[in-house]
Amino acid sequence: MGTALITGASAGLGLEFAWQLATARHDLVLVARDEARLDLLAGQLRAAAGVHVEVLPADLSVPDDVARVASRLAVSAPEERPVGLLVNNAGYGQRQRFVTGDLDRELAALDVMVRAVLELSRAAAEQMVGRGRGAILNVASVAALMAGGTYSAHKAWVRTFTEGLAVELTGTGVTATALCPGFVHTEFHERAEMRVDGYPEIAWLSADAVVARALADVRRGVVISTPSLRYTLASGLLRALPRRAVRALEGGRRGRR
Template sequence: MERPVALVTGATSGLGAEFAQQLAASGHDLVLVARNVARLQAKAMRLRQDLGVTVEVLPADLLTDDGVTAVGARLADRERPVALLVNNAGFGLVKAFDANTAEQETDHLRILVRTPMQLMHAALPPMLERGHGRIINVASVAGFIPRGSYGAAKAWGISFSRSANLRYRPRGVTVTAVCPGFVRTEFHQRMGANINRIPRWMWLNPDRVVREGLAANAAGKSVSIPSRRYAVLVALGRLVPDALAAAAGNRGR
């Protein structure tokens, strides 16, 4: 039997690289999407050599129409079906909304909302035709608290994943928002965030986030909050004043 194919965006580092690793280890062939061709090829070579899977490299800048169109076309290809889409590509802005340019905020909103929406729209029709498919949207616990435009964008991913899972799970397609807290990846360093104020107990390892997210998606859940401590924090965040919840979320700025 042919192995199922998973397409992962932002696949060369952080959670994207971990999703690729665990999916390959579980028997998936891969389509890896990122901007950096050299890093894509290096990641693909390691996965082929270590796990014996087929890996397709798809260089694309998902902040451009051409990049999104190329990935969308791959997802819509009925001859080479994609069984699982991981919308992981993204970045954060360390400054407050008023200190960023409108262009920076527009790009931020595009990569976190518009791009995953377009890729889901491309992936869903062939999945629904086949009667099975899986979609994972990497969100954040920031989507549950007042956390600037980043939290607002992630809140969209959570809300839409919940709605889509209700609508499409009965037709065989499960949609899950994976909502980690602080994860030991390159994410915060790339955005220039000060991580010195973040307590050690708040950090999660990528392997746990991905493992729990994949398990939640396989179980048909619409939201995955990795670790019990973050599940408790999210529950408490609904009860405390906005100012207190925002202060906790802004530790990584």
């Protein structure tokens, strides 16, 4: 795959993607808002893995920043290190209700987790199809099958969009995969100020295992990647349940918070 571009690369799953891809000798383009954190990570990756690492600071809720990242993805000349793997990982949870919460925060989240995914996937797919090879990995969630407010809605869009993209890319040499993990030990919940102390340890996955499974599934051309047997079974149950039961489950979860 050559060079991989990772959004949300400075923390959480994005950070783990950076380390595993660098260890596998992939050059990297790291995208996140925190330039200082990206610079530190880039230095560590260069020293530890000896790979080429570019830093591309960007806020994916800002259209001009998304356009800059899309321009990097559009590069196709071999000497400019075209991107062979796009990891659309940037995203975050919001500890607010839709009706009473800050609408600007909701719109920014929509831009990061939906609009940016669409624009960057388009830029990457055009370049990759032109070269006849490549892969797009969009991070969704088991939450896509639930009724957890706008976050579930965003991730449901990512999942369905990726499936449709995979169909369109059939026969081009380019693949699309939606990663749908459950709870993962990262900074995600702490940053969102979400209480998760009530969930048993068995509900949690390690970031390294999730990323390793995702990359293995990308190599095999899997469209929906669901790490761990327990979340594969949970996803099957959520798909089989009547939607009113899924809504009731979400209501119960909210009541326990």
